[in-house]
Amino acid sequence: MSIKLTFYGHATLGLDVGGFRLLVDPFFSDNPSSSVSPESLSVDYILVSHGHHDHVGDAIGIAKNTGAMVITNHEIAGWFGRQGVDNVHAQHIGGGFNHPFGYLKLTQALHGSGLPDGSCGGNPCGFLLRASGQVLYLACDTGLFGDMSLIGDEGLDLAVLPIGDNFTMGPDDALQAVSLLRPKKVVPVHYNTWSVIEQDAEGWKTRVEERTTALVHTLTPGESVRI
Ligand code: NI
Ligand code: MN
Numbered sequence: 001m002s003i004k005l006t007f008y009g010h011a012t013l014g015l016d017v018g019g020f021r022l023l024v025d026p027f028f029s030d031n032p033s034s035s036v037s038p039e040s041l042s043v044d045y046i047l048v049s050h051g052h053h054d055h056v057g058d059a060i061g062i063a064k065n066t067g068a069m070v071i072t073n074h075e076i077a078g079w080f081g082r083q084g085v086d087n088v089h090a091q092h093i094g095g096g097f098n099h100p101f102g103y104l105k106l107t108q109a110l111h112g113s114g115l116p117d118g119s120c121g122g123n124p125c126g127f128l129l130r131a132s133g134q135v136l137y138l139a140c141d142t143g144l145f146g147d148m149s150l151i152g153d154e155g156l157d158l159a160v161l162p163i164g165d166n167f168t169m170g171p172d173d174a175l176q177a178v179s180l181l182r183p184k185k186v187v188p189v190h191y192n193t194w195s196v197i198e199q200d201a202e203g204w205k206t207r208v209e210e211r212t213t214a215l216v217h218t219l220t221p222g223e224s225v226r227i
Contacts, residue, residue: 008036010190029058044069046070048071048072050109051075051079051115051120059080069088074091078090079121108142109123110144128154136159140162142169148177149180152183159214163189171200175207188201
């Protein structure tokens with residue numbers, strides 16, 4: 001069974017997994033590359049990779065409106081609880097859990113995680129998802145790290161990687177990440193939202209497809225791909 005991934009701009013993703021609707025780092029209201037109104041979405045699970053405003057985004061409102069479960073690290077899960085979001089599931093880096101939609105593990109990320117009100121958001125994470133016979137790695141906001149080769153040993157059908165530079169990996173390091181991860185497909189994110197992270201995604205796609213066996217899907221906001 002395939003998974004449908006929808007790109008909502010910046011680093012916000014929707015995943016349709018066997019009838020379950022997941023939203024990753026739901027950043028809509030202040031996202032210049034998204035025209036989607038968060039009220040229009042029906043969601044079962046919200047995954048939050050770290051505390052930065054462009055990832056926590058509209059998660060509180062969506063969680064309260066929909067009753068969706070928020071899955072994130074222990075520190076951010078506690079923070080959501082203090083914002084009145086009761087349906088939270090805390091995990092931490094290296095730990096996986098069998099959710100109804102699939103097995104989700106938190107992976108390391110080299111980044112920060114301060115929350116919008118200055119609270120400590122613990123350590124940032126990425127996500128490894130085994131569901132519907134597919135293996136997906138969402139690197140989320142991170143710099144390049146050598147242990148991506150261990151994540152690659154999982155046999156990835158898809159890797160979602162930031163390419164924007166400045167806050168995360170840029171195109172050169174993201175190309176190196178593809179070499180370490182060895183995914184079948186790649187979707188670049190976290191670029192072109194603001195001028196400081198402007199990148200030529202089509203140029204990056206050409207370089208990746210010349211130097212690796214991965215196929216790159218550059219998605220415009222609102223566009224979907226099936227994995
Ligand atoms: Ni960030
Ligand atoms: Mn970010």
